[in-house]
Amino acid sequence: MTSETTLRYDSPATAWTDALPLGNGRIGTMVFGGVARERLQVNDDTCWSGAPRARSAPDGPAALAAARDALDRDDVREAERQVQRLQGGFVQAYQPLVDLWLDQPDATADGYSRWLRLDEAVAGQSWSGGTQEAFVSRPAGVLVVHRTWSAGPGALDVRITSEHPLDGAAGEHGRWSATLRLPSDAPPDYVAGTRLARDPRPGTSLTAAVALEVRTDGVVTAGPDGPRLRDATWVTLVLASATDYVDATTPPHGDAYLLRATAAASVAAAAAREVSSLRDEHVADHARLFDRVTLDLGTSDTAGTPTDQRLAGPPDPGLAALAFHYGRYLMIAGSRPGTLPLTLQGIWNEAVRPPWSSNYTININTQMNYWPVLSANLAECHEPLVRWMGELAVAGSRTATELYGLRGWTAHHNSDAWAFAEPVGDGASDPAWSFWPLGGAWLARHLVDQHDFTGEALSARDRAVLVGAARFVLDWLVELPDGSLGTRPATSPENSFIAPDGAPAALSTSTTADLAIVRDLLENVLRLDGTDAEEITSALARLPGERVTADGRLAEWRDDVPEAEPEHRHQSHLFRVHPGTSVDPDQEPALARAALATLDARGPESTGWSLAWRLNLRARLRDAAGAQAMVDAFLRPVDEHAHGGGVYRNLFCAHPPFQIDGNFGLTAGVVELLLQSHRTVDGVRELQLLPTLPPAWPSGSVRGLRARGGVTVDLTWDEGVLVAARLVADRDVPVLLRAGGTTERVHLRAGEAWSLTR
Incomplete structure (x- = not known):
């Protein structure tokens, strides 16, 4: 090496x-x-800390009905009080x-x-x-x-x-x-x-x-x-x-x-x-x-320089390659079959009361931990998350039944080794970070990716987890006055708007994030399983799509409301861009332009992990210059007293404080810059080679990336142009290869290398 x-x-x-x-x-x-x-x-x-505990459910259906009634009357404060009745304490x-x-x-x-x-x-x-x-x-x-x-x-x-x-x-x-x-x-x-x-x-x-x-x-x-x-x-x-x-x-x-x-x-x-x-x-x-x-990514004059000194220097493609490999290294070191999933700090924590309990924050952070695991060729390391999801689904089915009186299973913002599934909070906590019953639905995306990348059929347990998540959202949907289906109460994780009384509020109806996640889940269950097909098809026909605001952005809320924090670190309403697979410049050009405008409006600064999230989004939107800016911003040095995102001397991602999801998000984003396989055309998987190559990486090579469909990909480029590609498929599969404005259909044979030289 x-x-x-x-x-x-x-x-x-x-x-x-x-x-x-x-x-x-x-x-x-x-x-x-x-x-x-x-x-x-x-x-x-x-x-x-802690141990398995018996959970006593409050009168959840009544509180939920009262919250919905309050939102019907535009009384967001009463809705908050009712939702807070559902809170079940804190994770360990x-x-x-x-x-x-x-x-x-x-x-x-x-x-x-x-x-x-x-x-x-x-x-x-x-x-x-x-x-x-x-x-x-x-x-x-x-x-x-x-x-x-x-x-x-x-x-x-x-x-x-x-x-x-x-x-x-x-x-x-x-x-x-x-x-x-x-x-x-x-x-x-x-x-x-x-x-x-x-x-x-x-x-x-x-x-x-x-x-x-x-x-x-x-x-x-x-x-x-x-x-x-x-x-x-x-x-x-x-x-x-x-x-x-x-x-x-x-x-x-x-x-x-x-x-x-x-x-x-x-x-x-x-x-x-x-x-x-x-x-x-x-x-x-x-x-x-x-x-x-x-x-x-090319020879660097600073390759032998101490890493902390390189961080303090100008942008360095070799440092970006090092950070990419660091994410892969941390995955191998932190997540192996039979272990628990990676926490907010991976498996590294020195505090008995660590930041955010070093828990599983499942409104983005736990999921981001595992974004690179399949595309960066470490599928074995996915097992802890998938296995733990099965335990969470068991706990979440009790929550769905006892707290809401609904089918399937649910989980909210936070969980732990004991599979906590309820809304966190002490009865007075802000719903912005405590109430969001779609954590399980977002996690289920990982089962979809597991199937799509490996080509392996879902196990009976994983099918049950996927279908259970879908059944909960089907029951969670409510009919709105215009005849559409929506979610109520709804939040956009951890974000808020300014309510009519002039103070921030988080509860609303049918946030874009909610509907995007619901749509993604139902479409994939329909594609992969077929269970409840008639009910799912009917629901999908009544789900509204994303809305573009007058200023050209993708709307986060159902109504045009003042933003409490326009540059907020979360951008969950862009879910169908990434980690979803339905919005990009080819499939939904208007929505893709609106998503890019949304990212621009969020600004160039954020927490370290949010910069990594935005890198993945800009990669999917093929914004090469914007993606390069995210890499450069992520790799700026910060110390333990810093207030802005970047990395510490050991390359740990700084929220601040330390959160490891940014390290994994950076690795996943680098893959997305070089190889994308989320799109299908007439049922054939499209592999986009060098779709968003950053201008600072004009020449380079990569070996061993994985594309959906079970394909291993090697690439070489020079002066920004692909010069060689090598593909090996796990099984016979047709693919569309797209590079430099040309598309070629190739039928790959199991285990046989297919090569392209230009």
Whole structure:
């Protein structure tokens, strides 16, 4: 691999957002790279506050009817009060596990450098007196840290600390283990007057165990917080974790002895092997996924420059390629079959009350996490989201029945490891971010994409999830006075307008986002399944389409109302542009022009993840210059105290604070600039090659992208023109290849390469 897959720095991390992330889907680790004092902050993806809970539904149908009646009377404040009766509390929070500290007081950091090799998933550092490498092995299920020093035998103290009380910490002969009890409740940090709760009763919270083993050529003794080394020249540390999380509905068993034994067995098996063997196995496992895709955007004069210095410099195509690969790397490190889905912070979080609980925010952010997973050739990493959706659908079916008296299943803005599906809030929370029953309908889009990209039939479970989401929206629709169908109450996620009383309000009737998501879901269920075909066909015929305002924008609200925040970070009303597939300059040219005008009116600045969202939208609208501006804005440096979007020194997306969805959105957007396959013409899939090539990327190549229909695509271009393409299909399939104003129909044969050279 080239240097464009390596992050480089010439000093240790001073802030958490300077540290370098490692992960195997379950164990996440932030490596700070210190010499005299090193910190490795460790997460386990199953460490959440809380436990499964019984939910008591209010009189939802009555509150819903009262809210609809209030909106009929244009009494938005009464509608808000009625909707707030539906609120069911708050989701739980993703939790940190432990910190691993290495104290070597005599070490100095002369000649220091550190790096993260994305192609190997190894974080390293070197200094005049030694070296260190760290990785988190998927096959072995452990964190491995290997440190050497060349100034002669020395001392090293190893400590383990936690934000949670450590119980039963014990160690001997280089082995150490402990258990910890996670909070029974961790309210969001934005809810004033609340605090962590720790309920000692069984079944109220999760228990975690950590085990550590030390291998060294020195002498190991037991210290108060962990092992101590003397007369050593090298050390290998192996750490494993275990929790009693099973799934969203199974109460934790709390058997600390079993958990400690499980973690200790993983550590012992790994520690018995040579570190080189563990490393080789880990790199091979990672490379099996990472090496599927390469991207070359041209040679850069700054390729060997520290990454933070490159961020401070002029726009750099090589840096864009590095950020693209970084998103792929984070997906492999953070989402593997059998794990939980990526949170707002992926699997990396140091706070017990993290921003927005580090939860699953399903009005865009969780979905954006997985936008690149299929197009960037990492389909296996989609499994955690799809599997968790099945659990959410079970919980959401209870919510649909008990809260609304409707069929199917629903979920709202936020969820967690326990599949929270109700509206969040304390009974007085703003409906703008608490009431929106179409989270499940948006998530269902991922099942559609899974089918379209892989060509594989939906499983029985996934079909049930898809159909269940459709049945809920069919029941949610109401007949409006003009005979059309609509949604009421409706919101446009997290946005608001100015009500007649002069204050912001969020509740309305038939927002554009609602109708776009409903239409997309129903059309795809009709295409892929056929269940309830007559009912769906009838509903689709009565759904209004998008509306263009007098100033040429795509309307967000049913009526022309004053905007409370014209440059708002959400643009959910452009859903059918992306991630939907129905609005682009070919299929709906008038709506595409209005969507582009909407983006222009939103302005050039926003949060980091919103910039990535807008990149995908501009890519679909074939606005190459606008897309380039989004890439450049996304890759501007910010620090932990910043107020504008960009990236931190370690390339984590800054909302601010850190949100990982922007990293994945950037990767997905780069793919959309180079390859699009969302359109069909007379039932044949169209592959658009280099549809929105940015002007700053005149020459380059990409290998291994995936198009819908199960096609792997390699492209080479020069001076902005496609010069070569290679396509390999998983199965026999006809496609339309569109590039440079020409279209060619090609019948691809399963497993046979088809090439184009110009």
